[in-house]
Amino acid sequence: MGVVIVSESSTDEFFERIKAALRQVGIDPHHVRHRSDDEFPYTVLNDADVLLAYGHFRCTEAVMLAAPHLRAVVSPWVGIDGFDVEAATRLGIAVVNGQPEEHSQSMAEAAVMMILAASYGLPQALRAIDTNAPRPATPVAELLAGKTLGIVGYGQIGRRVAALMENWQISVKAHDPFSKTRPTGVDLLPLDQLLRISDVVTLHTTLTAETRHIIDTARLRLMKSDAILVNTARGGLIDEGALFDAMESGHLRGAALDVFETEPLPLDSPLRSLPNVLLTPHMIGQTKQSRAALIDVAVTNVTALLSGKLPDSLRNRDVKRFWLTRWST
Numbered sequence: 001m002g003v004v005i006v007s008e009s010s011t012d013e014f015f016e017r018i019k020a021a022l023r024q025v026g027i028d029p030h031h032v033r034h035r036s037d038d039e040f041p042y043t044v045l046n047d048a049d050v051l052l053a054y055g056h057f058r059c060t061e062a063v064m065l066a067a068p069h070l071r072a073v074v075s076p077w078v079g080i081d082g083f084d085v086e087a088a089t090r091l092g093i094a095v096v097n098g099q100p101e102e103h104s105q106s107m108a109e110a111a112v113m114m115i116l117a118a119s120y121g122l123p124q125a126l127r128a129i130d131t132n133a134p135r136p137a138t139p140v141a142e143l144l145a146g147k148t149l150g151i152v153g154y155g156q157i158g159r160r161v162a163a164l165m166e167n168w169q170i171s172v173k174a175h176d177p178f179s180k181t182r183p184t185g186v187d188l189l190p191l192d193q194l195l196r197i198s199d200v201v202t203l204h205t206t207l208t209a210e211t212r213h214i215i216d217t218a219r220l221r222l223m224k225s226d227a228i229l230v231n232t233a234r235g236g237l238i239d240e241g242a243l244f245d246a247m248e249s250g251h252l253r254g255a256a257l258d259v260f261e262t263e264p265l266p267l268d269s270p271l272r273s274l275p276n277v278l279l280t281p282h283m284i285g286q287t288k289q290s291r292a293a294l295i296d297v298a299v300t301n302v303t304a305l306l307s308g309k310l311p312d313s314l315r316n317r318d319v320k321r322f323w324l325t326r327w328s329t
Helices: 009-024 061-065 085-090 101-119 122-130 156-164 191-197 217-222 240-248 288-306 317-327
Strands: 002-007 030-033 048-053 072-074 094-096 148-152 171-175 200-203 228-231 254-257 277-279
Touching: 002 009, 009 030, 009 288, 048 288, 061 085, 072 288, 085 094, 085 317, 094 288, 094 317, 101 122, 101 156, 101 200, 101 228, 101 254, 101 277, 101 288, 122 277, 148 156, 148 191, 156 171, 171 191, 191 217, 217 240
Parallel strands: 002 030, 002 048, 048 072, 072 094, 148 171, 148 200, 200 228, 228 254, 254 277
Antiparallel strands: none
């Protein structure tokens, strides 16, 4: 059975570690380095049973059709932005990602850090010390106690953020149209209502055609004029031009962003000029523990798929019955 790994330059080291771990369990994958602006060498997929690729890789229907034996495409991370899930489902191919507890915990802790940093004026403090400016006469920091936190996306990470903030004397609200159960102690609200009442909004939803620019000009106007926006999920969730306009006009008190529509964030991005925005380079939730766990889960997912089993992190559950009938041993 064949496993093909596709990495880009920024993910080579990570996938090399996955490749070494796969070899330890008797799987010798074929590793392809690919640049997004290069044509993909489809012939490498002739004997592929599992394709393990970085989440932004454009795993299109054409790519999957080039692999007649393909049973699954796997991202070692949570993100599957580049995977055509609908096409995979039509073709009977499982789409699987990596969701270890260590990763969810790391991202939740990082989100809480960003919430605190923005609330307590860390961007302004860093700018002041970088320019040797005097301390502002009036504090910019505000207590979180007594505030309302709005969580957009109440999955594994969103729920952990709520749990971590439980003793901060704040009111937690959430929006998640896909939630099948009503969480204990947290009100699920329509997005527009959540934006109107929240003092801090933190994003923890996936990027899809429906969620792209879910925070746009109209929704930014719904937010309180002294609210804070935090995004550690996916850059495309926010219309960055609309966010810049809102921030420049003084409509929002602050923002903290670890992800952007274009990464790395261009040096000429207007966001860099805003004094009350904390910017980090899509790394804030990556810990040593989460990285090790992601490698372990990737190996576990690949070996399960090759043995005819579907991992719990299957993203297209409509394929389950057909897949098990075809591949289960």
